[in-house]
Amino acid sequence: MLDFGRAARRSKHPYLPSSGRRCGFCIFSLWVLFHGLLLSSTPSIASDWDEIEKDPSGPYAWLGSFGENLRISTDISVRPAIRYSNAPQGDYVSAVGFLGIDLFKVFTSSKGDWGTLIVQPYVTKLNNLKNHPNIFADPHSGKMIYRIVSFNYTGLTRGGLNVRVGHLEIPFGLEHVINTNGTLRDYSHARNFGLKSDWGASLNGHLSGLEYECSATRGTGQSLHAEGSPFLFSGRVGTDRRPNLNFGLSALFGETEGQVGDIERSRLGIDVIYDWRQITVLGEVCAGRTGGDEVFYTMFEFDWNNPAETILLFSQNRLIRMDQNLGPRDEFSTSLGARASVGANLHLSAIWSQSFLNPPGVDSGSLTLQTRLRF
Numbered sequence: 001m002l003d004f005g006r007a008a009r010r011s012k013h014p015y016l017p018s019s020g021r022r023c024g025f026c027i028f029s030l031w032v033l034f035h036g037l038l039l040s041s042t043p044s045i046a047s048d049w050d051e052i053e054k055d056p057s058g059p060y061a062w063l064g065s066f067g068e069n070l071r072i073s074t075d076i077s078v079r080p081a082i083r084y085s086n087a088p089q090g091d092y093v094s095a096v097g098f099l100g101i102d103l104f105k106v107f108t109s110s111k112g113d114w115g116t117l118i119v120q121p122y123v124t125k126l127n128n129l130k131n132h133p134n135i136f137a138d139p140h141s142g143k144m145i146y147r148i149v150s151f152n153y154t155g156l157t158r159g160g161l162n163v164r165v166g167h168l169e170i171p172f173g174l175e176h177v178i179n180t181n182g183t184l185r186d187y188s189h190a191r192n193f194g195l196k197s198d199w200g201a202s203l204n205g206h207l208s209g210l211e212y213e214c215s216a217t218r219g220t221g222q223s224l225h226a227e228g229s230p231f232l233f234s235g236r237v238g239t240d241r242r243p244n245l246n247f248g249l250s251a252l253f254g255e256t257e258g259q260v261g262d263i264e265r266s267r268l269g270i271d272v273i274y275d276w277r278q279i280t281v282l283g284e285v286c287a288g289r290t291g292g293d294e295v296f297y298t299m300f301e302f303d304w305n306n307p308a309e310t311i312l313l314f315s316q317n318r319l320i321r322m323d324q325n326l327g328p329r330d331e332f333s334t335s336l337g338a339r340a341s342v343g344a345n346l347h348l349s350a351i352w353s354q355s356f357l358n359p360p361g362v363d364s365g366s367l368t369l370q371t372r373l374r375f
Helices: 018-039 061-067 189-193
Strands: 070-085 092-109 112-127 142-153 162-169 197-207 210-217 231-239 245-257 262-276 279-290 293-305 311-324 327-342 346-358 364-374
Touching: 061 070, 142 197, 162 210, 189 262, 189 279, 245 279, 262 293
Parallel strands: none
Antiparallel strands: 070 092, 070 364, 092 112, 112 142, 142 162, 162 197, 197 210, 210 231, 231 245, 245 262, 262 279, 279 293, 293 311, 311 327, 327 346, 346 364
16 A cells, blocks of 8 residues: 655745745635535545546546546645754754645546556645755745656556656655655655655656666756756666565666755665565665765664554664765664554654764754645
8 A cells, every 4th residue: 555645946936936926826725625625525535546446427527538537635734843953953843734736647548548647736834944955945934846746658558668757756765666755754865865856757667577667857856947967867676566575676876956066976776675464574775975975875664554554653764874084974863653544534643753973963853743634
């Protein structure tokens, strides 16, 4: 079961003037209200993309053929957090709010399905988030974030070769297998090589019991605009996800946009997933370079799901080692998390995290809660 489903450098929206952003936000809010009214008398829409019911008489029949095999969900979530650190900023309380739309459309013909469209725009608002991503202007700013906005053309072959274009997730490691968008789980894409999703294109499909995706992307995250000339090539080849044991090999190289110039990055990695009854064990190891520093990253996760898959308990341990000019530096972090689904629409989550540095430096930790409503 998939988990329910970060970033440009400039503080302003790269496509709209400030008045256009305000107008866009108003239109977006009106759509959320309209969508809630539309669905108030209809059954709940499944949150798992694999469970879409192809029903031409559903709530979007008024859209004609486009309304067939279409699912649109409104997604509202709030994340309050207590953050503590021995840094000068000390301990503080923060919160992040999300208001978004999750659109999934399957295009089909008499010969079968030939494409899928995913559109996920989210208004994201920070409140006192001092250690915020660079795409936000300050700890209290807000921004329209595009998680996934892509079209996957599947009409070339019977799944052997597909073409995906748009704003897509970087195909690398466990994040490519387990969708953590909108959840408190994280496999450190942004921390490891700077981006979780990017604008570009990919080739993907299934061949001889293997699945693959190879992408060429802009290297900028949220914005298509760049001061320099970043680029990113990445790919993952893995075994079929359906057996209890599956693994994948990933590679990445290129340059991503930084605060001061482009940053060279390269990674080679392997990931493994093993399911046994209600227990899942996940691991990922990768190594490479960031700028002139050698980087080694390893992550281990242990999960438990109840039989109905409405409760998830998980623990994560990760180590990031960087061999810098001044010597090696290790960052170890551990996390304990839980998620519970209350009916089809309400999801409650919590995660505690603590990180340590060697040689000693700034140690930090947090307790984050999330209330998420999808309808």
